[in-house]
Amino acid sequence: MRNAFCETLVHYSKDPNFVFLTGDLGFMALEPLQKAAGDRFINAGISEQNMISVAAGLASQGLFPWAYSIAPFIYARPLEQVRNDVCLHDLPVKLVGNGGGYAYGVMGGSHHAIDDYGILLSLLNMSVFVPAFSADVAPIIEKLLKFPHPAYLRLGRDEKPKGMTLPAYAPWRKLLDGQGPVMIIVGPLAGGILSGLQSEAGSTRPSVWVVSELPILAKGLPEEFSRDLERTGHLIVVEEHVAHGGAGEMLSRVLLMSGKAPRKFDHYCAKGYLSGYYGSQNFHRKESGLTVELILKDLKK
Amino acid sequence: MSFEKTLLQSRKRLLQMHFESGVGHIGGNLSCLDILMVLHHQVLGPQDQFILSKGHSAGALYITLWSMGKLKDEDLKLFHKEPTKLSGHPAPRWREEIIFATGSLGHGFSLAAGLALAKKLKKQAGQVFCLTSDGEWQEGSNWEALIFVMHQKLAPLTLIVDANGLQGFGSTKEVASMDNLIDKFRSFGIKVQEVNGHDLTALKSVLSEPTSEPRAIIAHTTKGKGVPFMENKMEWHYLPLKEDQYQEALKGLERP
Incomplete structure (x- = not known):
C-alpha cells in the first residue's frame, strides 16, 4: 500500500498547496515522492510533536500538508499536537500512519497501532480512512485532497486474494454474498477472510462488507446492509484494533440508537499481547482470534 | 496620547479586567504586557504574524487588542x-x-515555524514572531522546534522569551536549572539578543531590527511588573486580586 500511496502522491505533488512532511521515515519507499516534490518534501526529523504543529501552521495558511510516519509515531507521540493544533482548529492536516494494526509484527508493541482510530476518533473533527486493498489508496487520496478537515490514513499490507475482482472503492462495499450472518471487516484483514470464506456454502456463508471510512454514522449505513442484518439478526465485526473505540463499538451504538440492534453480535478484535510473546502480524492476529479458521469454527458451533 | 500613557492605561485595564473577573495569572500577564504592546503598536505590519505560546497571558493579549481598538470594553x-x-x-x-x-x-514555537515555513514555500513577505515563557522551555517540543527552525533556516522568525525567572511552583532556576537559557540557545546555533523587557525604546529597537536568520530575543522581565507587591512574587502566577489589593495595585502603577 505504501507504494500505491507514494505513486499517487507523486501524481499530485506539483499542486501549489502540496507539502509532505515525514518523521524521518520512508527509506526505500518514498524516494520517488522526494524527487518529485522537491522543496515540498520535508524530512522534519525524529520530532513528531514539532512536525504536527508545523503541519498545523502550514494548513492554517492554506497549504495542504501530509504528515507521515510509522503509525504509532503519527498519532500517539504527538497526540496533544493533533488534538489542540490540528483538530481544535479543524485544519486539513492529513496524518498518514504506515503499518496499521499488528503490521510491524515482531518489531514489537511500540510499532503496532491497535488503538489508533479509537484514539483519533475521540478527537473533534477527525475522520479516519482505512484502505483494505492497495487499489483503495488512490481513490482515498483523491477524496482526501478535497477533504477540508483533519484525517488519518491507516496504511497496511495488501492481502487481496489472487484473482479477486474488486468493486469500485466506496466507504462500504459488499464483497461477498451469503445467507449467513452479516460480517463487517475493517482493513487489509479482509483479504485473508474473504479467501477463507469463498469456499463455504452460500447457506451458512456470511455476507461480507468492508468498511473503509470511520466513524460509522447512521447516515452512512447502506440500505442493503440494514436489510441483510434485519434478515439474519446476527452481526459480526472483525477489526485489527482493540474493542474500545473500535468499529464494533461504533456500529453497535448506531444500531442501538436506530432501533436496529441485532439479536446476536460477535466482535473479533485485537486483544493486545495475551501470551507476552511477540511474532509476525499473523502470530498476533492468531493470538487475538483474528483468523478465518477461528471465525468459521465459531460459526459452526 | 503618548505610547507611555496608552501603556499605563492598558496596565490599569488589565488589572481591572482580572479583578472584575476574579481570576489570576496576573504576574505573567504583567511581565509580558510591554512586549506585546510594543510589538503590536510599533512593530507588526500587515503581513506579519504573531503566536502567543504562553497562552496563560491571554489577558495581556486581549488588553493589547483593546488598546488598538480591536476589542471593546464590553x-x-x-x-x-x-x-x-x-x-x-x-x-x-x-x-x-x-x-x-x-x-x-x-506548541507555539512549532506553530510559528509552520507559519514561517508557509511564507517561505509560498514566497510571501512578512515576519513571524512568537512569545514563549522561560519556564516553557522545559517542554521538549520547543527544542524539537528549535532544531527544525535552525535546520530549515526559517527567517524572518523571531522567538521572544518572556524571561521573568518564575514559574508555577518555584523559580526556573530552582525547578529545572533554566537560568542559563542563553547558552543553551547559542549551542543550537540561533542568534541570541538580550533586552530589558520593560525598556520600551530598547524593545522597539531590537524587535524592529531586520533579520535574515532565525533569532531569539531574551526579554528580561519582572513578573508582576508595575505592581510593587506583586513584583517577583511567585504566588502572583495564580492568585486573583481582592478589592483592597486591587486598589493598592492601581496606586502602585502610579508610582514614579
Whole structure:
C-alpha cells in the first residue's frame, strides 16, 4: 500500500498547496515522492510533536500538508499536537500512519497501532480512512485532497486474494454474498477472510462488507446492509484494533440508537499481547482470534 | 496620547479586567504586557504574524487588542465569563490576530515555524514572531522546534522569551536549572539578543531590527511588573486580586 500511496502522491505533488512532511521515515519507499516534490518534501526529523504543529501552521495558511510516519509515531507521540493544533482548529492536516494494526509484527508493541482510530476518533473533527486493498489508496487520496478537515490514513499490507475482482472503492462495499450472518471487516484483514470464506456454502456463508471510512454514522449505513442484518439478526465485526473505540463499538451504538440492534453480535478484535510473546502480524492476529479458521469454527458451533 | 500613557492605561485595564473577573495569572500577564504592546503598536505590519505560546497571558493579549481598538470594553467584561470568546487561554477561530489557540505550553514555537515555513514555500513577505515563557522551555517540543527552525533556516522568525525567572511552583532556576537559557540557545546555533523587557525604546529597537536568520530575543522581565507587591512574587502566577489589593495595585502603577 505504501507504494500505491507514494505513486499517487507523486501524481499530485506539483499542486501549489502540496507539502509532505515525514518523521524521518520512508527509506526505500518514498524516494520517488522526494524527487518529485522537491522543496515540498520535508524530512522534519525524529520530532513528531514539532512536525504536527508545523503541519498545523502550514494548513492554517492554506497549504495542504501530509504528515507521515510509522503509525504509532503519527498519532500517539504527538497526540496533544493533533488534538489542540490540528483538530481544535479543524485544519486539513492529513496524518498518514504506515503499518496499521499488528503490521510491524515482531518489531514489537511500540510499532503496532491497535488503538489508533479509537484514539483519533475521540478527537473533534477527525475522520479516519482505512484502505483494505492497495487499489483503495488512490481513490482515498483523491477524496482526501478535497477533504477540508483533519484525517488519518491507516496504511497496511495488501492481502487481496489472487484473482479477486474488486468493486469500485466506496466507504462500504459488499464483497461477498451469503445467507449467513452479516460480517463487517475493517482493513487489509479482509483479504485473508474473504479467501477463507469463498469456499463455504452460500447457506451458512456470511455476507461480507468492508468498511473503509470511520466513524460509522447512521447516515452512512447502506440500505442493503440494514436489510441483510434485519434478515439474519446476527452481526459480526472483525477489526485489527482493540474493542474500545473500535468499529464494533461504533456500529453497535448506531444500531442501538436506530432501533436496529441485532439479536446476536460477535466482535473479533485485537486483544493486545495475551501470551507476552511477540511474532509476525499473523502470530498476533492468531493470538487475538483474528483468523478465518477461528471465525468459521465459531460459526459452526 | 503618548505610547507611555496608552501603556499605563492598558496596565490599569488589565488589572481591572482580572479583578472584575476574579481570576489570576496576573504576574505573567504583567511581565509580558510591554512586549506585546510594543510589538503590536510599533512593530507588526500587515503581513506579519504573531503566536502567543504562553497562552496563560491571554489577558495581556486581549488588553493589547483593546488598546488598538480591536476589542471593546464590553468584550473585556466577558473575560472568564460565559458565554465568552475571551477564555482564560486564547480560543480558536474567532479573530485573525489569534491564529492559534494556545494554552498547553510548548506548541507555539512549532506553530510559528509552520507559519514561517508557509511564507517561505509560498514566497510571501512578512515576519513571524512568537512569545514563549522561560519556564516553557522545559517542554521538549520547543527544542524539537528549535532544531527544525535552525535546520530549515526559517527567517524572518523571531522567538521572544518572556524571561521573568518564575514559574508555577518555584523559580526556573530552582525547578529545572533554566537560568542559563542563553547558552543553551547559542549551542543550537540561533542568534541570541538580550533586552530589558520593560525598556520600551530598547524593545522597539531590537524587535524592529531586520533579520535574515532565525533569532531569539531574551526579554528580561519582572513578573508582576508595575505592581510593587506583586513584583517577583511567585504566588502572583495564580492568585486573583481582592478589592483592597486591587486598589493598592492601581496606586502602585502610579508610582514614579
